[in-house]
Amino acid sequence: MSRTLNWRLAGEDLVLHGDKAIYYPAEQTLLVADTHFGKGAFFRRKGLAVPSGQSVDDLQRLTALIEQFSARRLIVLGDFFHHRPQQGEPFLAQFPEWLSKHSALRMESVVGNHDRHAQGIDASISWHPYLDIGPFRLAHEPNPVPGRHVLAGHLHPAYSLSVSRERLRAPVFWLREQVTVLPSFGTLTGGWDVVPSPADQLVLVVDGELFPL
């Protein structure tokens, strides 16, 4: 149990982080999935009283991760946006300001299913259908690709630990033979219970700490 965990995957050294991120030292690249920026605003527009503030906090979490690892490249594995942001939405002002503070950072994102609504929104980031880096395929949906290890999001994996009637549900890194699914990064995102097969490995994220199962 700790905040970071070294993990060897497809012959490469990676670092799993308790703030739901993976750092790839050889490429100085930080990976997160499913940030769902603007989810709170979408809710508010639809009449659900969710207070704002999560996107600022999530950007701060990204800052902390970038600084901790001195990352030079940040890649979001899809669902960067929750929904098409609208004029006047706080995030549209916050994000350029955040980017300007990280001028050395290469900011990219894979297109997720939620991002399709946001086409044409200029967020000053490079979009990719997918990205190949080292032995990895970075994608949104966790479908296996021959000859590559897939790092993906989309599922918001979570796991329920239950021991003698006590139950604890937490996000997980779901590490499978050919595919690794990251937990969702956004504060306002939920989870989907994974059903691991015996060969899979799970790393539970509780309160920023990692617990390999």
Place this chain on the structure above:
Amino acid sequence: MSMAVDGLAAVEGWFAERGWTPAPFQRGAWAAFRDGRSGLIHASTGSGKTLAAWLGPVSRALDQTAQPAGLRVLWITPLRALATDTAGNLKEAIEALGLNWRVETRTGDTAASVRARQRRKLPEALITTPESLSVLLSYRNAEDSFQHLDAIIVDEWHELLGNKRGVQLQLCLGWLRARHPGLPVWGLSATLGNLDEAMAVLLGEGAEPGVSIAGDTHKPLTVRGLCPPSVDRFPWAGHLGLTQLGGVLAYLDQGQTALLFTNTRSQAELWYEAIIKARLDWLTELGLHHGSIDRTLRRRIEDGLRQGDFRCVVCTSSLDLGVDFSPVDRVVQVGSPKGVARLMQRAGRSGHQPGANSEILCVPSHAFELVEIAAARRAWEAGRVEARRPPRLSLDVLVQHLVTLAAGPGFRAEEALAEARSTHAFAELTEEMFGWCLLFITQGGPVLEHYPQFQRVVEQDGIYSVEDTGVARRHRLAIGTITSDAQILVRFMRGASLGTIEETFIARLNPGDVFLFSGRALELVKVRDLVAYVKMARTRRHSVPRWYGGRLPLSSELADTVLEILEEVQAGIYRDEEVSAVRPVLEVQRDQSALPGRSNLLIERCRSREGHHLFVYPFAGRLAHEGLASLLAWRLGQRLPATFSLSVNDYGLELLTAAALPELEEADWRALLDPGSLLEDVLAALNASELSRRQFRDIARISGLVFQGYPGRSKTDRQLQASTGLLYDTLQRYDPQNRLLDQARREVLEDQLDIRRLRGVLQRAASQQLVMTHPKHFSPFGFPLWVDRQRGRLSTEGWRERVQRMLASLERHADRQDRKRR
């Protein structure tokens, strides 16, 4: 248009024609209604309450020459399944009396075409639920719809009094009363411990005193416990009591039609399966009825019951209410009924044949429940019936109601405040609270910057209304206060649907797994879009869904009667057959430890390989014991470094610690049980925020903070899903002053921990003698607690410790498996 006649004479004439005589309470109710009074009619089921309430307004209408078109009588029922039957009964009477009224129902089941017609014009008599009434208020023309209303009748009011559905109804009644001053409102109720309060809540604040009308006097009733031949071989906490199947079958054999009540849906499934196995020839005459079973199947069973097609129907509280099933001549209750009122209500389902008495056979799920059964009989005979406490200041319901009105005719702040304050639930609503609710629905919260672009209710020229049609549509779909986990439809691969089941249960199954549902062993094939596709299973190995809820704590009335019986046992007196049957167990308890009573509190201490066990037996019900156990553990933890595992049941609680525990003298216990600083200590003791987080689920749904999905929802609706736990955390962090958070904390104390009863336990303990014993082994009272141990949630243990302990426990389990394999 009907001719004017003397309405009351017509009613009397109709009774005489059929060879009936109106009961005095029926005549009393008609007269009171005709005097323009409001009131409450309380009587047992099947005694003629319906006609007592209905024929008042009907007789008045018969008096009149001209009948204004539109709604005249609004009939509220808590159960939509009841609506159709009630409609039939009401129609029968007015047809015979020649009153040309339309009687219609409007519930969640009503066809869209009928609902659309009703939106334009309501029938003269409408039978509806509190939720559907709210929906009627959410249409723009709501005020016109109720223009000619003469009377409101609330059926089974006792079922609504103690919950938020009742609060919702109170608010609707407040709105209607403000538009129709002096409108008669009548409630129908079963026996309750607080009938006066029940009437006052129904009629609202500052109303003229109502008329309380008592129906038939005490109906003769036999309560009998099924005593096993020997209590030694009895499973202590194995539950289900299926070992008693033989005795139950013998009892069923004597009758024509039986209802077998269980306390949970899982038990119903298991009993149904067991009876089928034992009586294959009953296959077509055995039914299963519970809240998750498909509506049409349930309906078929209800109709069959009425026609006497069934030998036995296994059911849950789903058949507690409802029309009379006259053929029923046997009622069986499996497990403790936990309360006197509930037992009587169930018993009352039998004996509707002329001259028959009601009788109920109670099947204990463990031996000591025999004492509860005897206690229930005595409490009934002494007229000790539970009260239902009406909730106060449920702001989530008020918020929902305000949005309902805003979506409908719109409202002015001062009028809505006055209407809310005219209800019992919001009599103490402050301007400040109301102001918060207005801010919540218009701008999200008091701090505008926290909720940019929020859009729900808009104020213009003093009128609050909903402008966005999407908001209004989603609000109507979400009206109501009955919240449950996300439901999944269970259906065969090709064909019939079997009912609904909690998503959390299905989520734990893999395709190919077999589970028992709707009386069948089903194999899960796949889950798609909130539908679980199944096929009949070949194997019989299966799991039984565990449905949540329905675990009621033992009522105070019943618990105190149990203590009264134990005091007699202490004195060697055995007055009840059921108590005599457990005599050996009670004697072991007395000899090895002691028997608790009303004037003494029993505290046991004993050692095992696990550590030190402390057992305390206040007999205050599971909920209060949960709070007390945490409180004691926390107070002990202040004195010595120890963590405790907690276990509770309806009789008492257990604290277990591996740490060396010093001897505790009477003075120590007095300090531990001190009622002073109870609230502060309980909040400190419990992981209050974790509990509130869970409680918040319902509040978030009712107040419209989340939008719940349903099958066939649109894509936008799907993207509006968020877990209420996340929302709770978000509010805690970004809007900690949100009053709904405060309400969650309050509800945890009141509903989950039963703080009122907990305080009562401590106050009583101050004057009780403390009997401290040191049994060598677990006493008969302690043993079930030990068996049933649930790991408590103690705040001394943080997240990290908790996860590590759980992981360690999994490790050990895996090691054991490995060793076994080798």
